[in-house]
Amino acid sequence: MIYLDYQATTPLAPEARDAMLRWLDGPDGQGFGNPHSSHRMGRAAAAAVELARDRVAALFPAGGKVIFTSGATEAINLAIRGxxxxxxxxxxxxxxxxxxxxxxxxRSLGKFHELNVAQDGQCNIKQDMPADTRLVAVMQVNNEIGVIQPTVEWHRRAKEANALFLCDAVQAYGKIEVTGADMIAISAHKFHGPKGVGALWIRDGLDLTEVQTGGGQEGGLRSGTLSPALCAGFGAAAKEAKERMAQDAEHIAALWDRAREMFAGWELNGSADARWKGNLNIRKDGLDVARLMSDARNVCFSAGSACASGSGRPSHVLKAIGLSDKQAKSSIRLGFGRYTSMEDLEAGARSILEAAEAQGI
Structure with missing residues (x-):
C-alpha cells in the first residue's frame, strides 16, 4: 500500500513512539501516573508533560503559552468561544x-462573515470586514489545496480593526515557520505525532474564558486529565520537526517536482508558488474520481479533505476559488512528506495515471 494522504494524517515518527512508550507503562511498570497527582508518580508524569509543552512551544513565536487540547478542533472552539x-x-x-x-x-454563534479568496486560493487582503468583527480567522496553509495564506497581513488587518486574530496552523506547524497571531491552533498527528492531542497557543496578555467546566486543568482553560503519553509523543514530534525542518522541506520539494512532471497536463488547483509543496491538488476534466480511487486501490489519496469525504458535496474550498461542481468533483489531492520515498511516489503516480487512462482521460 502506497500512502499519499499526508494532509489527512501523517505516519507516527519513531521518536514520538519511543517517547510515548515510557508513559504508557514504562520498563518499571510505573509510567502510568496521573500528571495532576501530587505523589512521586504524578510529579514524574507532570514533568514529562511540561517537557513536551516546552518542545511544542519552541516552534511558536516567542512568549505566549501552550494549552494542550484533544486536537485542533477543540483548540479552535476554545479560541472562538472563549x-x-x-x-x-x-x-x-x-x-x-x-x-x-x-x-x-x-456559524453556530450566529454572527459571522465569510472573507472571499482569489482564484489562486489566497484570501484577498483588500476587502472590507464588518465593523462588529471581534475575531478574524485565516489559516496559514490550506488543508485541501496547500496554498499559503497572507497571515501576516491579516494579523495586521485584525489589529487595525481592533479584533483578535486566530490562525489555524495545523498544516503549517513543524513544516514552515509559524507566523504571529493572537491564537494559533495545531494538531500533533499532522506532523508525525500521535492522534488525540493538539494545542492552542495564546499570546501573552490575552485572557480567555473556559468553555467547559470540570477540574480546572490547563490553567483553568481546559479541564480533563492530560495523557502524558500523548503529550510526550507530541513534544518528541515537535523536537524532531524543528531539527529537520530544512531537510524535510528539501525532500518534499524534490517529490513535488517529480509529481508535477509525472502529472503534466493535469490542472493545478491553487497557486503554484504560494504553496506548501507536500500538497498537490490537481484535476482532469471528465475524471470519475470515485472510479479512479477504486481502480487505484493500492494508493491512499484523497478526493478532498478527509473530514468531508463521503458527503457527496463538492469541496467548499475548490468552489471558493471558482471551480464548477464538475471541476471540483474531478479533482484529487496527493499528500506526501518525510517518509515518502521517491520510488513510492512514482509507483503511486503510475497507478493513478494508468487508472485515469483506463477512463479514456
Missing amino acids: TKGGKGKDSVSFSAIEHSAVGDTA
Whole structure:
C-alpha cells in the first residue's frame, strides 16, 4: 500500500513512539501516573508533560503559552468561544476556505462573515470586514489545496480593526515557520505525532474564558486529565520537526517536482508558488474520481479533505476559488512528506495515471 494522504494524517515518527512508550507503562511498570497527582508518580508524569509543552512551544513565536487540547478542533472552539469582543464587537470573520472547525463553529454563534479568496486560493487582503468583527480567522496553509495564506497581513488587518486574530496552523506547524497571531491552533498527528492531542497557543496578555467546566486543568482553560503519553509523543514530534525542518522541506520539494512532471497536463488547483509543496491538488476534466480511487486501490489519496469525504458535496474550498461542481468533483489531492520515498511516489503516480487512462482521460 502506497500512502499519499499526508494532509489527512501523517505516519507516527519513531521518536514520538519511543517517547510515548515510557508513559504508557514504562520498563518499571510505573509510567502510568496521573500528571495532576501530587505523589512521586504524578510529579514524574507532570514533568514529562511540561517537557513536551516546552518542545511544542519552541516552534511558536516567542512568549505566549501552550494549552494542550484533544486536537485542533477543540483548540479552535476554545479560541472562538472563549474570547469576547468589546462593545458592539460580536461577529467572527473567516476565510471562505477555512476548515469546518472554524466555519461551523463561527456559524453556530450566529454572527459571522465569510472573507472571499482569489482564484489562486489566497484570501484577498483588500476587502472590507464588518465593523462588529471581534475575531478574524485565516489559516496559514490550506488543508485541501496547500496554498499559503497572507497571515501576516491579516494579523495586521485584525489589529487595525481592533479584533483578535486566530490562525489555524495545523498544516503549517513543524513544516514552515509559524507566523504571529493572537491564537494559533495545531494538531500533533499532522506532523508525525500521535492522534488525540493538539494545542492552542495564546499570546501573552490575552485572557480567555473556559468553555467547559470540570477540574480546572490547563490553567483553568481546559479541564480533563492530560495523557502524558500523548503529550510526550507530541513534544518528541515537535523536537524532531524543528531539527529537520530544512531537510524535510528539501525532500518534499524534490517529490513535488517529480509529481508535477509525472502529472503534466493535469490542472493545478491553487497557486503554484504560494504553496506548501507536500500538497498537490490537481484535476482532469471528465475524471470519475470515485472510479479512479477504486481502480487505484493500492494508493491512499484523497478526493478532498478527509473530514468531508463521503458527503457527496463538492469541496467548499475548490468552489471558493471558482471551480464548477464538475471541476471540483474531478479533482484529487496527493499528500506526501518525510517518509515518502521517491520510488513510492512514482509507483503511486503510475497507478493513478494508468487508472485515469483506463477512463479514456
